[in-house]
Amino acid sequence: MAQELGIGSPDAVRTWVRNTKVDAGARPGVTGVESAELRKLRAERRDCAARTRSSRRRATSPPRSTGHGAKLVSFIDAHADRCTDDRLRWGVEPGCRVLTDHGPPIFRSTL
Numbered sequence: 001m002a003q004e005l006g007i008g009s010p011d012a013v014r015t016w017v018r019n020t021k022v023d024a025g026a027r028p029g030v031t032g033v034e035s036a037e038l039r040k041l042r043a044e045r046r047d048c049a050a051r052t053r054s055s056r057r058r059a060t061s062p063p064r065s066t067g068h069g070a071k072l073v074s075f076i077d078a079h080a081d082r083c084t085d086d087r088l089r090w091g092v093e094p095g096c097r098v099l100t101d102h103g104p105p106i107f108r109s110t111l
Contacts, residue, residue, distance in 0.1 A: 072099060 007013060021027035030038070076099070082090045 075099075 001010075001013060005013075018027065018029075019032060022029035023031045023033075076092055076095045079090050079095060084090075
């Protein structure tokens with residue numbers, strides 16, 4: 001029958017018949033409308049998760065131009081190459097680590 005209709009594959013005809021029966025309620029399964037809704041909801045969930053990750057990254061990064069974030073960035077920039085009397089170098093990463101211990105996370109990539 002598939003060849004007579006020029007469809008190409010008997011499996012395609014079987015799939016269409018099965019889906020038609022599911023949509024009509026004569027066979028158990030997920031209807032075409034439900035399947036489309038699930039795809040839409042999954043895409044919305046992915047978008048929402050991506051926006052949440054993005055906003056979390058922005059929330060943990062200190063702002064460069066205003067407020068306390070700018071002061072922290074300035075402090076790290078000013079002391080990044082500082083050495084103590086016993087030749088202990090401060091560096092950016094240790095500064096970020098210490099400041100993170102006392103407040104929101106500060107990452108080297110924000111500097």
